[in-house]
Amino acid sequence: MAEKAVWYYKKEDQKEGPVSHEELQGKLDNGEIDSTTKVWTDTLEEWVAISEIEHFNLSALDETPTIEVGKKKVVYTRETDEDYVRPRPWIRFWxxxxxxxLLYFVITLLSGALGFYLAPFFPFYGMFILFLWVFVETLLLISWGTTPGKWLLRVTVRDEHHQKLSFSDALNRSFSVWWLGMGGGLPVVFIITMIVAAVKLSNTGMTSWDRRSHYRIFHGKVGVGRCLITILYFICYLWLFSWGEFEIMQAYG
Structure with a gap:
């Protein structure tokens, strides 16, 4: 078992150790070493980066503090609970x-302020929102590493090196979700693609776009508070939407 192995690691090209698996994990947790640190144990033929060893968890979460290690900043924490790696289709869906x-609400407010009534264009409007979100999500992922919905429900997207996605990766993933996961918003088609993606995620643990590009999806524990906030959000959203439709019908009726 790798957890019981004796490990050595290199720090500034100097061999350090021996240390246990738990001690080495602890050094990762407090920032003494990072994901590029070379490690070795007697089951390995050569020194390899610790990020290549599956027994060490390197999930990166933005809400953790930056740790100064010499002149280098390391930003990550370790989560070992299986909730952080197992697929959760419904959490991702919500x-x-x-x-x-949220994007629909913002665009509707802006269009209302400009006196533009969107109801006649509703089917195409929904497709437009899904397409526009591709670019909004890309900007959010490369700048903040998350989106409002993902932040609320503790979903984290990272690349294969456990870092925030680059612009090209974020854009590629958002386009893949838009087309492969949402069918471009096309009526009926989007329902089929959503079901197919959900089934594949449940059965294999990954969606086709995450598997192809080696994206990592981590789930934090949502908790009762965040669940209640999400439910309250949708209740308020539906109320505002209904009220807005009523006011529009009164104005144009």
């Missing part, structure tokens, strides 16, 4: 619905 609904 996180995305929160994101879509």
């Amino acid at each position: 996180a995305r619905i929160v994101d879509y609904s």
Whole structure:
């Protein structure tokens, strides 16, 4: 078992150790070493980066503090609970619905302020929102590493090196979700693609776009508080939407 192995690691090209698996994990946790640190144990033929060893958890979460290690900043924590790696299709679904609904609300407010009535264009308007979100999500992922819905429901997206996605990766993933996961918003088609993606995620643990590009999805524990906030959000959202539709019908009726 790797957890019981004796490990050595290199720090500034100097061999350090021996240390246990738990001690080496602790050094990762407090920032003494980072994901590029070379490690070795008697089951390895050569020194390898610790990020290549599956027994060490390197999940990166933005809400953790930056740790100064010499002149280098290291930003990550370790989560070992299986909730952080197991697929959770419904959590991902509701996180995305929160994101879509927020963008819909913002665009509707802006169009209303300009006196533009969107109801006649509703089917195409929904498709437009999904397409627009591709670019909004890309900017959010490369700048903040998350979106409002993902932040609320503790979903974290990282690349294969446990870092925030680059612009090209974020754009590629957002386009893949838009087309492969949401069917471009096309009526009926989007329902089929959502079901196919959900089934694949449940059965294999990854969606096709995350598997192809080696993206890592981590889940934090949502908790009762965040669940209640999410429910309250949708209740308020539906109330505002209904009220807005009523006011529009009164104005144009």
